[in-house]
Amino acid sequence: xxxxxxxxxxxxxxxxxxxxxxxxxxxxxxxxxxxxxxxxxxxxxxxxxxxxxxxxxxxxxxxxxxxxxxxxxxxxxxxxxxxxxxxxxxxxxxxxxxxxxxxxxxxxxxxxxxxxxxxxxxxxxxxxxxxxxxxxxxxxxxxxxxxxxxxxxxxxxxxxxxxxxxxxxxxxxxxxxxxxxxxxxxxxxxxxxxxxxxxxxxxxxxxxxxxx
Numbered sequence: 634x635x636x637x638x639x640x641x642x643x644x645x646x647x648x649x650x651x652x653x654x655x656x657x658x659x660x661x662x663x664x665x666x667x668x669x670x671x672x673x674x675x676x677x678x679x680x681x682x683x684x685x686x687x688x689x690x691x692x693x694x695x696x697x698x699x700x701x702x703x704x705x706x707x708x709x710x711x712x713x714x715x716x717x718x719x720x721x722x723x724x725x726x727x728x729x730x731x732x733x734x735x736x737x738x739x740x741x742x743x744x745x746x747x748x749x750x751x752x753x754x755x756x757x758x759x760x761x762x763x764x765x766x767x768x769x770x771x772x773x774x775x776x777x778x779x780x781x782x783x784x785x786x787x788x789x790x791x792x793x794x795x796x797x798x799x800x801x802x803x804x805x806x807x808x809x810x811x812x813x814x815x816x817x818x819x820x821x822x823x824x825x826x827x828x829x830x831x832x833x834x835x836x837x838x839x840x841x842x843x844x845x
Contacts, residue, residue: 652734669699671835682707687763694768698727773817795837
């Protein structure tokens with residue numbers, strides 16, 4: 634087998650994941666955007682949840698449930714994933730896929746505008762151990778601020794697509810979502826409340842730990 638990139642080589646080492654392949658096939662069959670987290674970062678999500686001991690996860694952007702499965706797999710007994718999704722039909726697809734993976738009891742969905750939902754969670758003084766951000770790119774800086782506000786001490790914050798297929802690296806790209814992602818990346822790297830790194834593989838992944 635010939636592989637052309639580091640990512641393709643690494644992915645070739647792993648056996649086919651039936652549950653995650655089902656998600657990708659379901660997304661494709663329904664004509665949903667095929668923008669789930671890369672498989673290598675999906676495995677990393679599971680490891681991060683497991684090793685951090687997170688019991689309460691907040692996911693911003695459910696899509697078809699690929700990342701939800703990866704997150705829920707890392708939860709210990711009694712742990713819970715709350716997933717925010719703009720569209721009811723996407724939340725339904727995601728929940729169905731988690732049920733098929735035997736993880737349906739670990740997840741709840743809140744449907745609607747994520748910014749409004751986050752304001753409500755903040756008003757309720759909800760707190761979480763782990764955050765995964767993979768939704769509207771133009772809102773990433775706002776999602777990051779809410780994640781810090783809603784975090785338990787030592788919580789992990791993970792954000793996908795930090796490269797935006799190389800657009801953040803191109804000085805000619807100055808659309809609103811690109812500017813917002815640059816702002817998100819810069820804050821992840823420099824915010825004194827965070828310890829962090831940004832991984833450049835696939836489409837980029839930010840990982841930060843809340844210090845307080």
